[in-house]
Amino acid sequence: MRSTRICFAVLSCLFGGQVMAANLPGAGISVKPLQSPIAEETFQTELVNRALQKLGYDVKPINEVDYSVAYTTIASGDATYMAVNWDPLQRDEYNAAGGDAKFYRQGTYISGAAQGYLIDKKTAEKYHIHDLSQLKDPNIAKLFDATGDGKADLAGCDPGWVCNSVIDTQIKAYGLSHTVEQNSGNYSAIIADTLSRFKQGKPVLYFTWTPYWVSNEMKPGKDVVWLTVPFSANPGSLNNLNTALPNGKNYGFTVSNEHIVANKQWAEANPAAAKLFAIMKLPLADVNAQNLRMHEGENSAADIQQHVNGWIRAHQATFDGWIKTAMAATQKPNE
Numbered sequence: 480m481r482s483t484r485i486c487f488a489v490l491s492c493l494f495g496g497q498v499m500a501a502n503l504p505g506a507g508i509s510v511k512p513l514q515s516p517i518a519e520e521t522f523q524t525e526l527v528n529r530a531l532q533k534l535g536y537d538v539k540p541i542n543e544v545d546y547s548v549a550y551t552t553i554a555s556g557d558a559t560y561m562a563v564n565w566d567p568l569q570r571d572e573y574n575a576a577g578g579d580a581k582f583y584r585q586g587t588y589i590s591g592a593a594q595g596y597l598i599d600k601k602t603a604e605k606y607h608i609h610d611l612s613q614l615k616d617p618n619i620a621k622l623f624d625a626t627g628d629g630k631a632d633l634a635g636c637d638p639g640w641v642c643n644s645v646i647d648t649q650i651k652a653y654g655l656s657h658t659v660e661q662n663s664g665n666y667s668a669i670i671a672d673t674l675s676r677f678k679q680g681k682p683v684l685y686f687t688w689t690p691y692w693v694s695n696e697m698k699p700g701k702d703v704v705w706l707t708v709p710f711s712a713n714p715g716s717l718n719n720l721n722t723a724l725p726n727g728k729n730y731g732f733t734v735s736n737e738h739i740v741a742n743k744q745w746a747e748a749n750p751a752a753a754k755l756f757a758i759m760k761l762p763l764a765d766v767n768a769q770n771l772r773m774h775e776g777e778n779s780a781a782d783i784q785q786h787v788n789g790w791i792r793a794h795q796a797t798f799d800g801w802i803k804t805a806m807a808a809t810q811k812p813n814e
Contacts, residue, residue: 503535504751504809510538513549513561517666518778519691519770523589523761524562525787527739530759533802534751545639550576553742560741560756562588568641568735571715583746585757587736592763594642594688594732596633596706597697598623602682603704611731612653612709614684620658623684625676628660634673634685635661642732644714646686649731652712677702690766692774705730754808759801765790 510531514520521541528538544552546569552558554576564573564584573582596611602622603609614620614631623631633650636643646661662669670685670693677683677697687693697703708731711722723729739756746753769786777786791798 504806505531505534505536505749508536508749510536510560510752511558512538512541513544513552513558514541514563515546515549516543519766519773520563521783522769522773522786522790523737523766525783526761526790527560527562527756527759529787529791530755530798530801530805531752534755534805536752546641547572547575547639550582550740553740554581556742556744558742559745560739562737562739564738564740565592565641565735566738567717567720567733568594568645570717572641573740574716579743581743583741583743583753583756584738585753586738586759588739588759589690589737589761589763589766592689592735592737593730594686594735595730596684596686596708597699597703598684598706599677599682599697600700600702600704601680609704609707610709611649611706612655614659615654617658620655622682625681630657631659631684633659633661634669634683635663635666636686637666638663640666642686642688645717645732648714649708649712653709690763690770692767692770695767695771696774707731750808751805755801755805758804 510528512524512528514524524541528541531538542558546563549558549561550569550572553560566573576582598608606619606622608614608619614623617629620631621629623633625632633646635646643661643663650656650659650661670687673683673685674693674696683697683703685693699705708722708729711720711729712718712731713720713722720733722731722733724734739759741753741756746756769790772786773783777783
């Protein structure tokens with residue numbers, strides 16, 4: 480009798496976890512996450528992955544693709560979700576791939592994501608520069624000439640990113656085509672060069688966004704200042720978008736929110752995951768801080784997983800609350 484009890488206990492240890500996993504809402508269901516090639520988006524994506532795994536989903540490795548490809552791939556059902564849907568910045572890409580008919584998008588994952596142009600505070604104060612349109616003056620523009628062609632070099636975005644198109648549109652709209660040139664290419668390399676110039680005491684002109692590590696290295700208000708623009712100017716369906724803030728200042732870009740966007744059909748078939756996507760919220764400051772750690776050298780896949788572990792430990796009650804609420808979404812009203 481005693482040996483029988485021991486055998487039963489051993490079997491419970493061996494198979495109990497499997498039974499529990501089988502009872503989870505995501506058991507046997509694959510998730511294919513996407514993100515852009517921006518490494519700093521991995522943290523927020525992996526946090527979603529970790530929560531999905533707690534619900535029992537089989538989360539596959541993140542696949543990195545351009546934003547436009549991500550939207551079409553998710554819409555077609557060949558991928559499940561991405562955690563970096565910027566609205567309104569990526570509205571055209573979202574709508575072009577099917578919009579609300581193809582995507583599930585509820586809740587706001589990260590709010591208050593700012594974008595715009597900045598210059599070093601020393602140059603701004605010395606030459607009284609506060610608006611991008613002032614670079615129409617060749618003498619002002621030359622202050623930011625890093626290549627010797629007489630034009631201001633504006634550290635811009637990767638070709639294909641929406642911000643790249645916005646910057647080009649605004650350079651033309653503000654009459655800056657003869658004095659300002661967007662430096663397009665790999666943003667990580669471009670902004671690293673900009674930071675190097677800043678540390679050498681040279682004038683810098685660049686575009687950036689939050690959450691990102693740049694604003695932890697070159698702090699707005701202390702090291703650099705935001706530039707306003709004379710009026711709103713945006714490409715595509717955003718052309719009528721008013722980017723002025725309630726205080727009247729216009730920085731050329733609206734404050735965006737980041738959403739988790741998923742294939743609509745998949746989300747409807749997976750209410751636990753859909754609820755999770757709707758309720759997860761990540762403070763922008765936490766992403767900035769994690770991105771800075773990556774910039775300072777903690778940028779391996781193992782490092783990022785440790786960052787996720789640390790965030791969950793520091794916010795365990797919040798994380799557990801997400802899982803509990805998502806699990807409850809699978810219950811019928813009479814259960």
